Amino acid sequence: MYDKGKILAGLAVFLAMMTLPFWYSAARGKAAAKADPVLPKTEKKCVESRQYMRESHMELLNRWRDAVVREGRRIYIAQDGTRYEMSLHNTCLGCHTEKAQFCDKCHAYVGERPFCWDCHLDRKGIQGVT
Amino acid sequence: MDENRRAFLKAAGCAILGAGLAAPVARAAAGAVSPESAPGELTAGRWAIAINVRKCLQREDCRACIDACHVAHNVPQIEDPIREVKWLWKEPFKDTFASATHPHLDKGLADKRVLVLCNHCDNPPCVRVCPTKATWKRQDGIVMMDQHRCIGCRYCIVGCPYGSRSFNWQDPRPFITTGIRPDYPTRTKGVVEKCTFCTERLVKGLPPACVEVCNKVSGPGTMTFGDIRDPKSEVARALKDGFSIRRKPELGTEPQIFYLV
Numbered sequence: 001m002y003d004k005g006k007i008l009a010g011l012a013v014f015l016a017m018m019t020l021p022f023w024y025s026a027a028r029g030k031a032a033a034k035a036d037p038v039l040p041k042t043e044k045k046c047v048e049s050r051q052y053m054r055e056s057h058m059e060l061l062n063r064w065r066d067a068v069v070r071e072g073r074r075i076y077i078a079q080d081g082t083r084y085e086m087s088l089h090n091t092c093l094g095c096h097t098e099k100a101q102f103c104d105k106c107h108a109y110v111g112e113r114p115f116c117w118d119c120h121l122d123r124k125g126i127q128g129v130t
Numbered sequence: 131m132d133e134n135r136r137a138f139l140k141a142a143g144c145a146i147l148g149a150g151l152a153a154p155v156a157r158a159a160a161g162a163v164s165p166e167s168a169p170g171e172l173t174a175g176r177w178a179i180a181i182n183v184r185k186c187l188q189r190e191d192c193r194a195c196i197d198a199c200h201v202a203h204n205v206p207q208i209e210d211p212i213r214e215v216k217w218l219w220k221e222p223f224k225d226t227f228a229s230a231t232h233p234h235l236d237k238g239l240a241d242k243r244v245l246v247l248c249n250h251c252d253n254p255p256c257v258r259v260c261p262t263k264a265t266w267k268r269q270d271g272i273v274m275m276d277q278h279r280c281i282g283c284r285y286c287i288v289g290c291p292y293g294s295r296s297f298n299w300q301d302p303r304p305f306i307t308t309g310i311r312p313d314y315p316t317r318t319k320g321v322v323e324k325c326t327f328c329t330e331r332l333v334k335g336l337p338p339a340c341v342e343v344c345n346k347v348s349g350p351g352t353m354t355f356g357d358i359r360d361p362k363s364e365v366a367r368a369l370k371d372g373f374s375i376r377r378k379p380e381l382g383t384e385p386q387i388f389y390l391v
Contacts, residue, residue: 048160052160056160060160063160063163065278067163069274069276069278070266070276072269072329073163073165073167074167074171074333075163075166075168076161076162076163076164077161077163078160078161079160086163089313115318118318119277119315119316119317119318120315121310121315121316122312124312
């Protein structure tokens, strides 16, 4: 192998940089901060399962948006048969009253800036940044 | 070798078929949209509004309907006529009904300001020119806007012969001076907006905000809202009993705002 020393040294530097976050938190003794959204205290169950809502709430909201705006349909029947009004403002934010403590926490954590809040407002009429 | 290829193709075919079947199952993990309408929702074959011009002009400075509409829908108040946003406003008779204006028309009437709004045309040119179907005609005749899909190209503004569409040249939120209502979205920079016949109120069983407040302030029958296909509806009877005109009917857009004169 030509330039063995250079290649191995380069690989070592690359590996060190790639794994730096692990070394950093190991050295600090604690894990990096979590997103930690605050769940509503009044309700135990969301529209669909926790797993589905976590992974696909944006797809659900897109379906709701199209159904309401384009087809004029307002009622959603969840998998367990419960009926919900398809409304970000009334249904979602009805339970998740604190947008800043729920939506914004995760969105800010993952660096996501959904444009929902360019037009939609939270229950108090606060104009969301994230 | 041939046997191997055969086995490989069989396995690959089964895998593709399996993935194809699994995808819809995975999508169906969520519930379904119900085809029923919301309880108490107002429905119609064709919504229309009749405006009694004589009654409306008796109170030419009245802005009750305009204010009610603009507050209900978070419409910004912008003074600059190039950037202003309006759903419902007043326009001089001579401009509103240009083809009905002539040199011998009563000077007072020519300059009187008539209430105008989106005509929710049966043959809407704005819908025809929209490249993204952000604006379309609903089954009940309402020409609806989908702000999610609007790309701000403003073809519809050019297409509309009534000036019923406004563009958001800037973030409208700082200009909502009456305080933003949290229960109705605002718009964002770069989208077009206009009157929606208060679809959000029809769902709750309420007439449009302008009609409701107008009939309270100026007496019943000043503005009439209803299903024009239903001969027993208030709006159909108002048109049958009186003489009515429409804005620029010669263009063939079939406007559905009728002016009783």
